[in-house]
Amino acid sequence: MSRVSAARRHRRSAVDCARCGRSNPDDAVFCGECGASLVSAIICSACGRSSPPGTKFCHSCGQPLAASAAAALGDGPVEAPVSERALPTSFAKGRYQVKSFLGEGGKKRVYLAHDTLLDRDVAFALIKADGLDDVGKERITREAQAMGRLGTHPHIVSVFDLGTEPLANGDGPQPFIVTELMSGGDVESLIEQAPDHRVSIERAIQIATETTLGLEFAHEKGIIHRDLKPGKSGSRVTEEPRSGTLDWR
Known part of the structure; x- marks a missing residue:
């Protein structure tokens, strides 16, 4: 095969990086110039x-x-993940029917569930009870109560229910919190999915403005958020779009 033919074949099989424009082999996973995923x-x-x-x-x-x-x-x-291998069918004696797994953090696993009593979809957060002492359980209760005292605000995630779920091994009850479903996920995921990991200026301003409005409302009631962040325990968004804050302490 001539060098010209080989070069043409190489060009046809090359993958151009969307970030920097460099041509990479067709079997490349990351760009050799900027490291972006291909x-x-x-x-x-x-x-x-x-x-x-x-x-x-x-x-x-x-x-x-x-x-x-x-x-x-x-x-x-x-x-x-454990949550993917063994998806529960329901919680609270069948009231909350599990539809899918939403995410998992260091403290809890969150499921998309349907409240059969009130006929609505909710976020069901099952608190990880392993190693959780009485102080930790009391903190979880205070967190839910603080969210409940805030009442209804368009930019604060509402708490619908609080309770305990028997553990499968019979070691004791596992706390859970049921909240409003913010279907758009958290702000961190929103940024990761955006082109070049950047949201528009208008969207960023909207999220920041709505988050601060929620914080202002909470501060007026004497409640502060000690761990505000764009991930699972901070600001979340809906598909409308609308942002809200959760996990108050």
């Missing part, structure tokens, strides 16, 4: 729908995309 989409192993690179949870079914992303990046098999 994976065009992550396919959910549960439902088969595609999501943009960097997406943590499937937009269609809510399942974690960690295993799917690892496969796309050539990292080999990854053990599925």
Whole structure:
């Protein structure tokens, strides 16, 4: 094969980086110039729908995309999260029917559930009780009570219910908090999914303004938020769009 033919074949199989424009081999996963991911989409192993690179949870079914992303990046098999391997069917004696898994942090696992009593979708947060002493349980109760005292505000996530769920191993009750469902996820995920990881100036101003309005309302009631951040325990957004704050202490 001539050098010209080889060069033409190389150009046809090259992958151009969307960030810096450099051409990379067709089997490249990351750009050799700027390190940006060259994976065009992550396919959910549960439902088969595609999501943009960097997406943590499937937009269609809510399942974690960690295993799917690892496969796309050539990292080999990854053990599925506990919440993905064993999805509960319901909580609170069947009142809250689990529809999908929303996310997991260091302190709790959150599910999309349907409140069969009031016929509405909610966010059901199951607090991790392992190693949680009486002081920790009291703190969780105070957090929910603080959110409840705030009442209704368009930019503060509302608390609907608080209770305990028996542990499967019979060791004792596991606290849970039921809140308003903010369907758009957290601000951190919003930024990760945005082109070049940047939201528009207008959207950023809107989120900041609405968050501070919620904080101002809480401060007037003598309640402060000690851990405000864009991730799971801070500002969240809806698809309308609207932002709200949760996890008050």
